Amino acid sequence: MYCTYFGLKERPFTLTPNPDFIFLGKAHQEAFAHLLYGIDQKAGFIALTGEVGAGKTTVIRTLLTRLTPETHATALILNPMLSSLGLLKTINREFGISDNGDEPAELVETLNQFLLLQKAAHKTVVLVIDEAQDMEPAVLEQVRLLSNLETATEKLIQIILVGQPELETLLSRSELRQLNQRITVRYHLTPMDAADTRDYIAHRLRVAGGTPEMIRFSTGAVQAIHCFAGGLPRLVNAVADRCLLIGYTAESRQIEAAQARQAVCEVAPAEGRRTRRRTRMLATAVAALLLAAAVLAGMVYRRPAPAPPVAAATLQQTATPLALLLQRLDEGRSSREAYQTVLKAWNIVPPASVLPDSSLERSLKQAGLDIFRYTGNLGGLSRIGYPAILELSLPNNQKRYLVFGGLSSEQALVATESGSLTRVSTAALEQVWTGRALIPWKNLLGLSVPVPYLPNHTQRELLARLLVSARTWPPNQPVITEGAVREAVKLFQQSQRVEADGVAGGQTLLLLYRQAPDFKTPVLKKAEKTDP
Secondary structure, X not given: OOHHHHOOXXXXXXXXXXXXXXXXXHHHHHHHHHHHHHHHOOOOEEEEEEOOOOOHHHHHHHHHHHOOOOOEEEEEEOOOOOOHHHHHHHHHXXXXXXXXXXOHHHHHHHHHHHHHHHHHOOOEEEEEEOOHHHOOHHHHHHHHHHOOOEOOOOEOEEEEEEEOOHHHHHHOOHHHHHHHHHEEEEEEEOOOOHHHHHHHHHHHHHHOOOOOOOOEEOHHHHHHHHHHHOOOHHHHHHHHHHHHHHXXXXXXXXXXXXXXXXHHHHHXXXXXXXXXXXXXXXXXXXXXXXXXXXXXXXXXXXXXXXXXXXXXXHHHHHOOHHHHHXXXXXXXXXXXXXXXXXXXHOOOOOOOOOOOOOOHHHHHHHOOOEEEEXXXXXXXXHHHOOOEEEEEEEHHHEEEEEEEEEEOOOEEEEEOOOOOEEEEEHHHHHHHXXXXXXXXXOXXXXXXXXXXXXXXXXXXXXXXXXXHHOXXXXXXXXXXXXXXXXXXXXXXXXXXXXXXXOOOOHHHHXXXXXXXXXXXOOOOEOOOOOOO
16 A cells, blocks of 8 residues: 555565565574574574564574575474374474374384485484474473484484473473473574664665655654564564554655554554553653642642542442452453353363463363464454453553453453353453453364465365355365465455465464354354443
């Protein structure tokens, strides 16, 4: 929409990783150097951690593009939430070798023969496992055993574990101490500083064909974006992209601080409300200081009478239904109730061996559900159309969880203790919602996430089946090519008003399942306004 106006060849701030736009800030360069060092030194195990959106994927993709096929054989596992057998099969497939075998020993032997051939060809084999914090300890132990594939002098495979900070917590468990001790190279990726954020925005604009005459971000705008994003590239992209849309609408060549703040409010309404609350608090504090100064100067000479105390009954009458709903909950109880409500919505009997703990996401996965991590607003969540678990932030950094069940313009539906739905004020809910949610869903066809188009014909056929149900793929098509499937996915994404990148990731798959009549999924209800 805005590319022509700003003279851009393409959108510079898309959320999908694009190797053409790779930018390595100071921390990213250090992380990249650590990875190369570990691989060159045949360290065996390397760990890269970082917060969500810090740019771990960028570093990994940069690394894989630098490791040429002439000197390295590489494999990238994006979805490690598998059994030990399933992970071994996936590893073999990614290396392009046979995954036949019903026993881990058979698959490991096939892998070992491959590694020996690569060694004879003077190639280094590198396996990257992303989202490793989601792996079960037993599966991680199987990964450790792969490091036993070695010659008398060196390891035959270099394994890089990539994950969020929770990965370090997982590795510190006693049953994984052998693996933890074998990780000799570690790096925690920190967010970009303000200078890197400035250079990052300028770099992406330049690669997209932008010039300072056609589009530029003011110093104030960059500061506002960095303040919100905290140096996380993914959040910088989200806000900067919205800035360009706002600038296009205003026919402005320069993005100003006010436009950046508006973009923050639109991308993350909760953050916008917090900013406005901080502004009001600052204004109140300034007014209080001025009033105090006036008192000291003798300008205010009469103290008003104190207001009478408010009766408890009056407080109860003015309390919002949401406040009453939250009063009886602590973090643990809200987590357990959300877990039970979601399983009931999906007609899943809670496993007797699984007791939901502080890790709500892990408990849901153990019950057979996949998780899509959502960041945005309630409107977007409503359009996706699945029950979702909202993360709420109360004073003193207290967390609560509520299951979101529907939305109208003024009211939202959330689940109560009994699992039934009750209406609450949308405005009240948005005051405490962080903008983050977990959307549990069933990957009913067992597709990989994202779906690998090129190497796996079976996965393409299953994806085409979903696209037929969504009416974006002709039935009975004899040839299912990678290019045709990608275009069909783009058409579907456009119809659902999500990023049309042609990649069938988690959000696209859960939307496809919702559209397919062959698969039953829970749906949201509309919260109608009622008279008091």
